[in-house]
Amino acid sequence: MNTRSDYPYRIFTNKLFAIACLSAALGLVACQPSDQTEKAGQKVDKAVENAGQKLEQTSEKAELKIEAAKESVVQQAEKAGASIDKAAETSNDALEKAGKQIDQAINNSEKRLEAAKDSVVDSTKATGAYLDDSMITAKIKTALLNDDILKLAPIDVTTVNGAVTLRGTVDSEQLVARAIGLVNSQEHVTSVKNELLVKTSVPSNQ
Numbered sequence: 001m002n003t004r005s006d007y008p009y010r011i012f013t014n015k016l017f018a019i020a021c022l023s024a025a026l027g028l029v030a031c032q033p034s035d036q037t038e039k040a041g042q043k044v045d046k047a048v049e050n051a052g053q054k055l056e057q058t059s060e061k062a063e064l065k066i067e068a069a070k071e072s073v074v075q076q077a078e079k080a081g082a083s084i085d086k087a088a089e090t091s092n093d094a095l096e097k098a099g100k101q102i103d104q105a106i107n108n109s110e111k112r113l114e115a116a117k118d119s120v121v122d123s124t125k126a127t128g129a130y131l132d133d134s135m136i137t138a139k140i141k142t143a144l145l146n147d148d149i150l151k152l153a154p155i156d157v158t159t160v161n162g163a164v165t166l167r168g169t170v171d172s173e174q175l176v177a178r179a180i181g182l183v184n185s186q187e188h189v190t191s192v193k194n195e196l197l198v199k200t201s202v203p204s205n206q
Contacts, residue, residue, distance in 0.1 A: 134159075137164075139187070140186055144179070162190035166194055169198070
């Protein structure tokens with residue numbers, strides 16, 4: 001009887017002991033995370049503070065670098081402006097010099113063209129005069145050969161600018177006069193220069 005009546009009590013006691021142990025364990029578990037949480041919070045605060053300091057330092061360095069970059073850009077811009085101004089001035093001088101050279105070359109070319117034109121004109125005139133003189137000489141020689149009396153006379157004809165010169169030896173003054181008259185009758189003859197000689201009669205020994 002006593003054994004059976006103690007059994008429920010033992011069961012209850014065991015359950016109560018188990019509950020107490022569980023509570024103690026839970027208490028220990030609850031206490032431990034609180035300490036770790038506090039330490040973790042301190043670490044987080046310190047990390048945030050360090051990060052803030054690093055961020056400030058980084059910002060200061062960045063500002064210094066930006067200022068230095070600005071100064072460098074300004075200096076480079078000033079140097080570039082000075083170089084551009086100098087280059088522009090040099091280009092203007094070069095353009096002015098080139099313009100003068102071009103003007104001088106044009107003037108020289110115009111002078112050469114005028115000289116060449118004059119030379120061509122002179123050559124053309126000289127060639128034309130030569131052709132005219134040659135034609136006059138040819139016509140006079142043809143006329144002499146067609147003349148029944150003068151065709152056997154050894155008369156040489158030269159023409160310069162329309163002026164005809166007669167050279168040779170003929171038998172009489174009448175032949176000289178006939179030759180001069182024939183030449184004067186030709187077209188484009190401006191003058192006649194007589195250098196014809198008359199043969200002297202040699203008396204026979206009888």
